[in-house]
Amino acid sequence: MSEEIKVETAKFDARFPNTNQTKNCWQNYVDYHSCVNASGEGCEYYKKVFQSLCPVEWVSNWDEQREAGTFTGKI
Amino acid sequence: MNIRELKGRKEALGNWGYGDAPEPWQLGLQDPGCYLMEDIVQFHDWIMYILVLILSFVLWLIVRALTTNSTNMYLVDAPVIEIIWTLIPAGVLMFIALPSLKLLYLMDEIGEPALTIKAVGHQWYWSYEYSDYGNSTVEFDSYMIPTSDLNSGDLRLLEVDNRLVVPIHTQVRVLVTGADVLHSFAVPSLAVKIDAVPGRLNQTNFLIKRPGVYYGQCSEICGANHSFMPIVIEGVAMEKYTNWIGALLSE
Numbered sequence: 001m002s003e004e005i006k007v008e009t010a011k012f013d014a015r016f017p018n019t020n021q022t023k024n025c026w027q028n029y030v031d032y033h034s035c036v037n038a039s040g041e042g043c044e045y046y047k048k049v050f051q052s053l054c055p056v057e058w059v060s061n062w063d064e065q066r067e068a069g070t071f072t073g074k075i
Numbered sequence: 076m077n078i079r080e081l082k083g084r085k086e087a088l089g090n091w092g093y094g095d096a097p098e099p100w101q102l103g104l105q106d107p108g109c110y111l112m113e114d115i116v117q118f119h120d121w122i123m124y125i126l127v128l129i130l131s132f133v134l135w136l137i138v139r140a141l142t143t144n145s146t147n148m149y150l151v152d153a154p155v156i157e158i159i160w161t162l163i164p165a166g167v168l169m170f171i172a173l174p175s176l177k178l179l180y181l182m183d184e185i186g187e188p189a190l191t192i193k194a195v196g197h198q199w200y201w202s203y204e205y206s207d208y209g210n211s212t213v214e215f216d217s218y219m220i221p222t223s224d225l226n227s228g229d230l231r232l233l234e235v236d237n238r239l240v241v242p243i244h245t246q247v248r249v250l251v252t253g254a255d256v257l258h259s260f261a262v263p264s265l266a267v268k269i270d271a272v273p274g275r276l277n278q279t280n281f282l283i284k285r286p287g288v289y290y291g292q293c294s295e296i297c298g299a300n301h302s303f304m305p306i307v308i309e310g311v312a313m314e315k316y317t318n319w320i321g322a323l324l325s326e
Contacts, residue, residue, distance in 0.1 A: 004321070005208070005317040005320060005321050005324075007189050007190055007207075007242070007245070007313070007316075007317070008189060008207065009188055009189060009190055009191040009207045009248065010188075010191060011187065012185060012186070012187060012188075019183065019269070019277050019278050019279070020275060020276070020277065020278075021250060021276040021277070021278045022274070022275050022276045024276075025276055048209075051206050051207075051209075051210075051212070052191045052206055052207050053191065053250060053276070054276075055193050055195055055204065055250075055252055055276070056204055056206065056212055056214060057195070057254065
Protein backbone atom coordinates (compact mmCIF):
# COMPACT_ATOMS: atom_id res chain seq x y z
CA MET A 1 0.00 0.00 0.00
CA SER A 2 2.78 2.42 0.93
CA GLU A 3 4.05 2.53 -2.68
CA GLU A 4 0.73 4.01 -3.78
CA ILE A 5 0.76 6.80 -1.20
CA LYS A 6 1.72 10.07 -2.82
CA VAL A 7 2.59 12.72 -0.27
CA GLU A 8 1.31 15.93 -1.80
CA THR A 9 -1.26 18.51 -0.85
CA ALA A 10 -2.90 21.75 -1.93
CA LYS A 11 -0.25 24.24 -2.96
CA PHE A 12 0.20 27.74 -1.56
CA ASP A 13 -2.40 30.02 -3.14
CA ALA A 14 -1.33 33.66 -3.43
CA ARG A 15 -4.97 34.76 -3.22
CA PHE A 16 -5.03 33.54 0.37
CA PRO A 17 -1.71 34.46 1.96
CA ASN A 18 -3.07 34.96 5.47
CA THR A 19 -3.52 32.73 8.50
CA ASN A 20 -7.26 32.71 7.83
CA GLN A 21 -7.85 30.03 5.17
CA THR A 22 -11.65 29.88 5.46
CA LYS A 23 -12.18 31.61 2.13
CA ASN A 24 -9.59 29.39 0.44
CA CYS A 25 -11.60 26.28 1.35
CA TRP A 26 -14.92 27.89 0.47
CA GLN A 27 -13.75 29.30 -2.87
CA ASN A 28 -12.41 25.95 -4.05
CA TYR A 29 -15.63 24.20 -3.01
CA VAL A 30 -17.71 26.75 -4.92
CA ASP A 31 -15.33 26.67 -7.92
CA TYR A 32 -15.51 22.88 -8.09
CA HIS A 33 -19.30 22.81 -8.17
CA SER A 34 -19.61 25.69 -10.64
CA CYS A 35 -17.03 23.93 -12.80
CA VAL A 36 -19.03 20.69 -12.67
CA ASN A 37 -22.24 22.57 -13.50
CA ALA A 38 -20.60 24.46 -16.37
CA SER A 39 -18.57 21.81 -18.14
CA GLY A 40 -17.95 18.85 -15.86
CA GLU A 41 -14.42 18.53 -17.17
CA GLY A 42 -11.08 19.41 -15.65
CA CYS A 43 -12.60 20.08 -12.25
CA GLU A 44 -10.58 17.53 -10.32
CA TYR A 45 -7.98 20.09 -9.24
CA TYR A 46 -10.56 22.14 -7.27
CA LYS A 47 -11.88 18.97 -5.70
CA LYS A 48 -8.44 17.90 -4.53
CA VAL A 49 -7.81 21.33 -3.03
CA PHE A 50 -11.11 21.69 -1.20
CA GLN A 51 -10.87 18.13 0.09
CA SER A 52 -7.41 18.88 1.44
CA LEU A 53 -8.45 22.15 3.04
CA CYS A 54 -12.05 21.88 4.19
CA PRO A 55 -13.06 20.04 7.36
CA VAL A 56 -15.21 17.01 6.51
CA GLU A 57 -18.11 18.35 8.56
CA TRP A 58 -18.22 21.61 6.60
CA VAL A 59 -18.27 19.75 3.29
CA SER A 60 -21.10 17.47 4.35
CA ASN A 61 -23.09 20.48 5.61
CA TRP A 62 -22.62 22.30 2.31
CA ASP A 63 -23.50 19.14 0.36
CA GLU A 64 -26.76 18.91 2.31
CA GLN A 65 -27.46 22.60 1.69
CA ARG A 66 -26.87 22.18 -2.05
CA GLU A 67 -29.30 19.29 -2.16
CA ALA A 68 -31.88 21.28 -0.18
CA GLY A 69 -31.32 24.32 -2.42
CA THR A 70 -30.28 26.52 0.50
CA PHE A 71 -26.57 26.82 -0.36
CA THR A 72 -25.55 30.47 -0.38
CA GLY A 73 -22.66 30.24 -2.86
CA LYS A 74 -23.17 30.99 -6.57
CA ILE A 75 -22.70 27.68 -8.36
CA MET B 76 9.86 9.99 41.79
CA ASN B 77 11.60 6.58 42.08
CA ILE B 78 14.07 5.15 39.59
CA ARG B 79 11.52 2.95 37.87
CA GLU B 80 9.24 5.90 37.27
CA LEU B 81 12.18 7.98 36.09
CA LYS B 82 13.18 5.31 33.59
CA GLY B 83 9.62 4.97 32.37
CA ARG B 84 9.42 8.72 32.03
CA LYS B 85 12.57 8.82 29.92
CA GLU B 86 11.06 6.18 27.66
CA ALA B 87 7.88 8.17 27.40
CA LEU B 88 9.91 11.20 26.42
CA GLY B 89 10.79 9.58 23.13
CA ASN B 90 13.79 7.51 24.28
CA TRP B 91 16.28 10.28 23.59
CA GLY B 92 15.85 12.16 26.82
CA TYR B 93 14.58 15.27 25.09
CA GLY B 94 12.17 17.51 26.96
CA ASP B 95 9.25 17.50 24.56
CA ALA B 96 6.75 17.48 27.41
CA PRO B 97 6.34 19.79 30.39
CA GLU B 98 8.09 18.88 33.63
CA PRO B 99 6.98 19.64 37.19
CA TRP B 100 8.04 23.15 38.26
CA GLN B 101 9.56 23.80 34.87
CA LEU B 102 10.82 27.35 34.39
CA GLY B 103 12.56 27.18 31.01
CA LEU B 104 11.33 26.36 27.52
CA GLN B 105 10.89 22.82 26.22
CA ASP B 106 13.52 21.43 23.86
CA PRO B 107 13.04 22.58 20.27
CA GLY B 108 11.67 19.95 17.89
CA CYS B 109 11.81 22.20 14.81
CA TYR B 110 14.20 24.78 13.42
CA LEU B 111 11.85 27.66 14.07
CA MET B 112 11.67 26.79 17.76
CA GLU B 113 15.48 26.79 17.88
CA ASP B 114 15.41 30.37 16.62
CA ILE B 115 12.76 31.29 19.17
CA VAL B 116 14.87 29.82 21.99
CA GLN B 117 17.88 31.77 20.73
CA PHE B 118 15.80 34.93 20.60
CA HIS B 119 14.64 34.30 24.17
CA ASP B 120 18.26 33.87 25.28
CA TRP B 121 19.26 37.06 23.46
CA ILE B 122 16.58 39.05 25.29
CA MET B 123 17.68 37.51 28.60
CA TYR B 124 21.26 38.61 27.84
CA ILE B 125 20.14 42.20 27.26
CA LEU B 126 17.96 42.02 30.37
CA VAL B 127 20.93 40.99 32.55
CA LEU B 128 23.06 43.81 31.12
CA ILE B 129 20.37 46.44 31.82
CA LEU B 130 19.55 45.11 35.30
CA SER B 131 23.22 45.02 36.29
CA PHE B 132 23.79 48.55 35.01
CA VAL B 133 20.71 49.97 36.75
CA LEU B 134 21.58 48.16 39.99
CA TRP B 135 25.10 49.60 39.81
CA LEU B 136 23.65 53.12 39.31
CA ILE B 137 21.31 52.72 42.28
CA VAL B 138 24.09 51.49 44.56
CA ARG B 139 26.34 54.33 43.40
CA ALA B 140 23.63 56.94 43.96
CA LEU B 141 22.81 55.68 47.44
CA THR B 142 26.37 55.32 48.66
CA THR B 143 28.10 58.37 47.21
CA ASN B 144 29.00 61.45 49.22
CA SER B 145 29.35 63.78 46.26
CA THR B 146 25.87 64.99 45.24
CA ASN B 147 25.39 67.87 42.81
CA MET B 148 22.91 70.06 44.69
CA TYR B 149 22.56 72.64 41.89
CA LEU B 150 21.74 70.32 38.97
CA VAL B 151 18.76 71.59 36.90
CA ASP B 152 19.32 70.11 33.45
CA ALA B 153 21.83 67.97 31.58
CA PRO B 154 21.02 67.75 27.86
CA VAL B 155 23.94 65.51 26.92
CA ILE B 156 23.08 62.74 29.37
CA GLU B 157 19.39 63.05 28.44
CA ILE B 158 20.19 62.51 24.76
CA ILE B 159 22.36 59.52 25.66
CA TRP B 160 19.75 57.87 27.87
CA THR B 161 17.15 58.30 25.14
CA LEU B 162 19.23 57.03 22.23
CA ILE B 163 20.76 53.98 23.94
CA PRO B 164 17.41 52.44 25.04
CA ALA B 165 15.98 53.22 21.58
CA GLY B 166 18.91 51.32 20.04
CA VAL B 167 18.44 48.42 22.45
CA LEU B 168 14.74 48.24 21.54
CA MET B 169 15.66 48.11 17.85
CA PHE B 170 17.97 45.16 18.51
CA ILE B 171 15.04 43.37 20.16
CA ALA B 172 12.30 44.41 17.73
CA LEU B 173 14.05 43.52 14.47
CA PRO B 174 14.78 39.83 15.19
CA SER B 175 11.34 39.60 16.79
CA LEU B 176 9.64 40.83 13.61
CA LYS B 177 11.78 38.51 11.51
CA LEU B 178 10.64 35.54 13.58
CA LEU B 179 7.04 36.69 13.48
CA TYR B 180 6.99 36.70 9.69
CA LEU B 181 8.96 33.45 9.44
CA MET B 182 6.31 31.76 11.56
CA ASP B 183 3.63 32.72 9.03
CA GLU B 184 5.61 31.41 6.08
CA ILE B 185 4.16 28.08 5.02
CA GLY B 186 6.41 27.48 1.99
CA GLU B 187 5.32 24.50 -0.09
CA PRO B 188 3.64 22.08 2.32
CA ALA B 189 3.74 18.36 1.50
CA LEU B 190 0.94 17.40 3.82
CA THR B 191 -2.19 18.98 5.24
CA ILE B 192 -3.62 17.98 8.59
CA LYS B 193 -6.86 19.29 9.97
CA ALA B 194 -7.30 19.58 13.71
CA VAL B 195 -10.81 20.20 15.01
CA GLY B 196 -11.33 21.12 18.64
CA HIS B 197 -14.36 19.65 20.37
CA GLN B 198 -15.63 19.78 23.94
CA TRP B 199 -13.40 18.06 25.07
CA TYR B 200 -11.16 16.23 22.64
CA TRP B 201 -9.35 16.85 19.39
CA SER B 202 -10.25 15.16 16.14
CA TYR B 203 -7.85 14.94 13.23
CA GLU B 204 -8.36 14.56 9.48
CA TYR B 205 -5.94 13.54 6.75
CA SER B 206 -7.63 14.13 3.42
CA ASP B 207 -4.91 14.49 0.80
CA TYR B 208 -5.73 11.05 -0.55
CA GLY B 209 -8.62 11.52 -2.94
CA ASN B 210 -12.04 10.50 -1.73
CA SER B 211 -10.83 8.48 1.23
CA THR B 212 -10.27 10.56 4.34
CA VAL B 213 -8.62 9.32 7.50
CA GLU B 214 -10.52 10.74 10.44
CA PHE B 215 -10.12 9.93 14.12
CA ASP B 216 -10.71 11.34 17.58
CA SER B 217 -7.96 11.75 20.11
CA TYR B 218 -9.07 11.44 23.73
CA MET B 219 -6.93 11.78 26.84
CA ILE B 220 -6.12 8.55 28.65
CA PRO B 221 -7.53 8.82 32.19
CA THR B 222 -5.03 8.57 35.05
CA SER B 223 -6.43 5.21 36.17
CA ASP B 224 -5.56 3.64 32.79
CA LEU B 225 -1.99 4.93 32.52
CA ASN B 226 1.01 2.60 32.29
CA SER B 227 4.11 3.12 34.38
CA GLY B 228 6.07 6.07 33.01
CA ASP B 229 3.18 7.57 31.06
CA LEU B 230 2.66 11.28 31.45
CA ARG B 231 -0.43 12.15 33.49
CA LEU B 232 -3.00 14.32 31.69
CA LEU B 233 -0.85 14.25 28.54
CA GLU B 234 -1.25 10.83 26.95
CA VAL B 235 -3.93 10.24 24.31
CA ASP B 236 -5.43 7.11 22.77
CA ASN B 237 -4.77 8.11 19.14
CA ARG B 238 -1.70 10.18 18.36
CA LEU B 239 -1.30 12.54 15.44
CA VAL B 240 1.39 10.86 13.31
CA VAL B 241 3.42 13.08 10.97
CA PRO B 242 6.58 12.58 8.92
CA ILE B 243 9.76 14.36 9.99
CA HIS B 244 11.76 16.66 7.67
CA THR B 245 8.50 17.46 5.90
CA GLN B 246 6.67 20.77 5.72
CA VAL B 247 3.29 20.11 7.32
CA ARG B 248 0.35 22.49 7.04
CA VAL B 249 -2.02 22.39 9.98
CA LEU B 250 -5.53 23.79 9.58
CA VAL B 251 -7.25 24.36 12.89
CA THR B 252 -10.91 24.99 13.58
CA GLY B 253 -13.38 24.48 16.38
CA ALA B 254 -16.61 22.53 16.35
CA ASP B 255 -18.30 24.18 19.32
CA VAL B 256 -16.39 26.81 21.31
CA LEU B 257 -12.93 28.41 21.16
CA HIS B 258 -10.01 26.03 21.68
CA SER B 259 -6.32 26.48 20.98
CA PHE B 260 -3.96 24.00 19.36
CA ALA B 261 -0.57 24.33 21.05
CA VAL B 262 2.62 22.26 20.97
CA PRO B 263 5.51 24.16 22.61
CA SER B 264 8.38 22.09 21.16
CA LEU B 265 7.11 22.71 17.63
CA ALA B 266 6.47 26.43 18.12
CA VAL B 267 2.79 26.02 17.40
CA LYS B 268 -0.04 27.82 19.16
CA ILE B 269 -3.11 28.81 17.20
CA ASP B 270 -6.73 29.40 18.13
CA ALA B 271 -9.42 26.96 17.00
CA VAL B 272 -12.34 29.19 16.11
CA PRO B 273 -15.72 27.75 15.08
CA GLY B 274 -16.51 28.73 11.48
CA ARG B 275 -12.97 29.79 10.70
CA LEU B 276 -9.96 27.84 9.40
CA ASN B 277 -6.65 28.96 10.86
CA GLN B 278 -3.45 27.87 9.17
CA THR B 279 -0.10 27.17 10.76
CA ASN B 280 2.78 24.87 9.94
CA PHE B 281 5.77 23.01 11.28
CA LEU B 282 8.74 21.03 10.08
CA ILE B 283 9.85 18.44 12.64
CA LYS B 284 13.61 17.93 12.68
CA ARG B 285 13.92 14.73 14.72
CA PRO B 286 11.78 11.69 15.51
CA GLY B 287 10.00 12.00 18.83
CA VAL B 288 6.75 12.39 20.70
CA TYR B 289 5.70 15.98 21.17
CA TYR B 290 3.16 16.94 23.79
CA GLY B 291 0.84 19.92 23.90
CA GLN B 292 -2.40 21.00 25.49
CA CYS B 293 -5.50 22.96 24.64
CA SER B 294 -4.55 26.55 25.42
CA GLU B 295 -7.81 28.46 25.31
CA ILE B 296 -10.15 27.92 28.23
CA CYS B 297 -13.00 25.94 26.68
CA GLY B 298 -15.11 24.58 29.51
CA ALA B 299 -15.12 22.00 32.27
CA ASN B 300 -12.63 19.55 30.75
CA HIS B 301 -10.34 22.11 29.14
CA SER B 302 -7.39 20.63 31.06
CA PHE B 303 -8.12 17.14 29.80
CA MET B 304 -7.75 17.43 26.02
CA PRO B 305 -4.01 17.13 25.33
CA ILE B 306 -2.35 16.97 21.93
CA VAL B 307 0.27 14.32 21.12
CA ILE B 308 2.24 14.48 17.88
CA GLU B 309 4.44 11.57 16.90
CA GLY B 310 7.20 12.52 14.46
CA VAL B 311 8.30 9.48 12.42
CA ALA B 312 10.30 8.78 9.28
CA MET B 313 8.43 9.25 5.99
CA GLU B 314 8.38 5.51 5.29
CA LYS B 315 6.76 4.77 8.63
CA TYR B 316 4.23 7.50 8.00
CA THR B 317 3.23 6.16 4.58
CA ASN B 318 2.90 2.66 6.04
CA TRP B 319 0.73 4.00 8.85
CA ILE B 320 -1.54 6.11 6.65
CA GLY B 321 -1.65 3.32 4.04
CA ALA B 322 -2.88 0.85 6.66
CA LEU B 323 -5.55 3.30 7.84
CA LEU B 324 -6.67 4.08 4.28
CA SER B 325 -7.07 0.42 3.43
CA GLU B 326 -9.21 -0.22 6.54
